[in-house]
């Protein structure tokens with residue numbers, strides 16, 4: 001693939017041991033599911049503005065309550081599990097970008113509240129696709145191979161958060177502001193009612209995934225000329 005944001009998946013497969021044939025199979029399966037889905041969108045249906053905020057689930061997501069006022073008037077894309085933190089603050093993300101391995105009840109709640117779910121097919125999430133896609137509302141399908149049908153799109157990128165950034169940039173955003181997208185920081189402190197406080201540490205595979213995600217963000221700046229800036233560092 002000559003597009004570096006799409007071609008990077010070949011290096012990632014070599015690093016993490018994913019098979020292209022399995023990614024292709026999953027994409028074909030998602031095509032089948034989308035053919036039976038009543039609310040499939042096209043890329044041009046997605047909301048986008050000059051500035052888009054992308055919220056990931058990294059440690060700086062803890063800063064979210066401080067900037068919640070700014071999010072109310074922005075187009076907000078949430079990466080997977082980050083939709084939980086947003087919903088808990090009363091914000092329904094405009095778009096949730098997910099490979100469906102996040103907290104199912106919050107992915108479904110976002111969808112029911114009006115978020116568009118951008119569902120990604122890859123070789124390791126076929127079970128989740130089968131279970132969740134039929135239950136979601138407005139949906140757009142993505143994949144990491146040449147799309148096998150015109151209901152699927154390959155914008156490029158890798159993890160949910162960096163794919164959200166790539167998508168915003170390809171749809172026309174000139175600047176992407178990020179929260180919780182601190183790829184270099186691999187521990188997350190949490191504090192939740194009923195769960196107490198603690199620290200998540202990224203396992204070795206997650207570390208590798210996040211390192212690839214960080215590379216994607218730099219590629220977005222270099223190849224697409226879109227500014228990617230951390231909202232929490234800026235403040």
Ligand SMILES: Nc1ncnc2c1ncn2[C@@H]1O[C@H](COP(=O)(O)OP(=O)(O)OP(=O)(O)O)[C@@H](O)[C@H]1O
Nearest residue numbers: 056057058079080081159160161162181182183185
């Ligand atoms: N330090 C970090 N820790 C966790 N997530 C991060 C971090 N930095 C950036 N992120 C972004 O937040 C996104 C959502 O995080 P979450 O833990 O819900 O992801 P995930 O479902 O494991 O993601 P993926 O399936 O993309 O690996 C990730 O896809 C990633 O892009």
Ligand SMILES: Nc1nc2c(c(=O)[nH]1)N=C(CO)CN2
Nearest residue numbers: 018099122123124158159160
């Ligand atoms: N085959 C495969 N592809 C992926 C995977 C994964 O676990 N397996 N995870 C991703 C984001 O975390 C994106 N792409």
